[in-house]
Amino acid sequence: MTERHTGENLKNKLVETLYHWDIMNKTVSIAHDNAANIICAMRLLKNEPGAQDIDSVHCFAHTMQCSINAGLQIDHIKTILDTCKSIVSHFKHSNVAYDAYRNFQNTSDTPKRKLIQFVKTRWNSVYHMVDRLIEQRSSITAVLNNRAITSSQIASGLEIAERDWLFLEEIRDCLKPFELATKIMSSESSPTASIVQPLIYSIRENFLQLKSDDSSPLREFKSTVKKDFVTRFSTNGRYDQSLMGNSQPTLLDICTFFDPRYKKFERDMGISNRIKELLKELINNDLEYFDNQDPNHDTEEKRTAFDFLFPTDNQILNNSCEVTIYVEEPQIDKNNDPVLWWQKNEIRFPKLAKIAKKYLSVPGTSTAAERAFSKAGNIITAKRNCLSGKTADMLIFLAHNKKVQ
DSSP, X not given: OOSOOOHHHHHHHHHHHHHHTTOTTTOOEEEEOSOHHHHHHHHHHTTSTTOTTOEEEEOHHHHHHHHHHHHHTSHHHHHHHHHHHHHHHHHHHOHHHXXXXXXXXXXXXXXXXXXOOOOTTSTTHHHHHHHHHHHTHHHHHHHHTOTTTSOHHHHHHTOOOHHHHHHHHHHHHHHHHHHHHHHHHTOSSSOOGGGHHHHHHHIIIIISSOOTTOOHHHHHHHHHHHHHHHHHTTSTTOSXXXXXXXXXOOHHHHHHHTOTTTTTOOOOHHHHHHHHHXXXXXHHHTHHHHHHSOOOHHHHHHOOHHXXXXXXXXXXXXXXXXXXXXXXXXXXXXXXXXXXXXXXXXXXXXXXXXXXXHHHTOOSSSHHHHHHXXXXXXXXXXXXXXXXXXXXXXXXXXXXXXXXX
16 A cells, blocks of 8 residues: 555545455454544444444454553663563673573573563563573573673663562563463454453453552552453444443454353343344344255255254254343353354254354454564565555465465
8 A cells, every 4th residue: 555544545545455354245344453543434334325234343452552661661660571572682682691591491491481571562572572581590690690601781771670580570471371362362263352341341340450468569560451451342333332331232242242252241121122122123034034045965964864854953943032032042162262162053053054154254443454564574675665555465364374275
């Protein structure tokens, strides 16, 4: 894109892309980060013919990282982390210090791994840096305390007090759930939008609550992150509106409902009832479409002789009770695959299954785009900066899909 990245230009590019791939009427949502220009573009897109029903999904992982960064900007926490960054930089730029670091690892039980530097644009970078520093504390301390290797002047600037090491352990443990949440939400092979609301609730209620044994800096960190977290995840019609008293179901409400692991996720009773009514209306409106479709041979093949002889065990539910039966059945284990569950139960819920495919395909993050952008950076290098846009697009496409069988 050679034009300025304004909201209007981004909107025009989105419209062009949607029409080019003939998906204007097939697209459910577009996931993006929190940049003002893309938010503006999505708002303008709503005015385009055929795009009124395309929902805007703010990247869960990016939004969560913004909340974490708010806590990391607290003065005394920032000071400790700046020292951590300086330590990593010292060992990366000093061959003498790095060689001594490796020698200590070879003569001790310390895992033989490199230090990890903080990178502002890399999610959970602080967590990985701190976790590795704690793991390698003995190696780092041994080198910094050796005056034959590290001068007292340099060592004094890289010193971390015992109380600060204890705080680093606290902050690492506090950040771990965010790292795990990012990994789960970065999947491209399983539903992610359906997990957003349960994750928001779990993080807020289980991992950002103050504990009696929390240190003062950790309490301040948790309070700051939680305040920012709640604000970001309850504004502009996003995420947990249903938890904030909004009576209308959002896209994520519906996505969560179609995930058999979280269909009973606690939400306002009005929201639950509204979703049920909405789905019944959708099924009834599409009844003629479903009835006019060719028989689903794949579904028929899945039916065994036992299914035929004992129809009550696996009967096709009628339109009026599919939603009711689905809701009344127990949730499946959180470690089970919701897509596999729908494949197995498509015969029982034929109408709901068709709608579930639509909503479980909604991404909860813009991770796929970030990965494609990263691949582009590896392809369009200083020595290959004369590639045409079309050639670069094809190379990125091949790199991204080379594992597809």
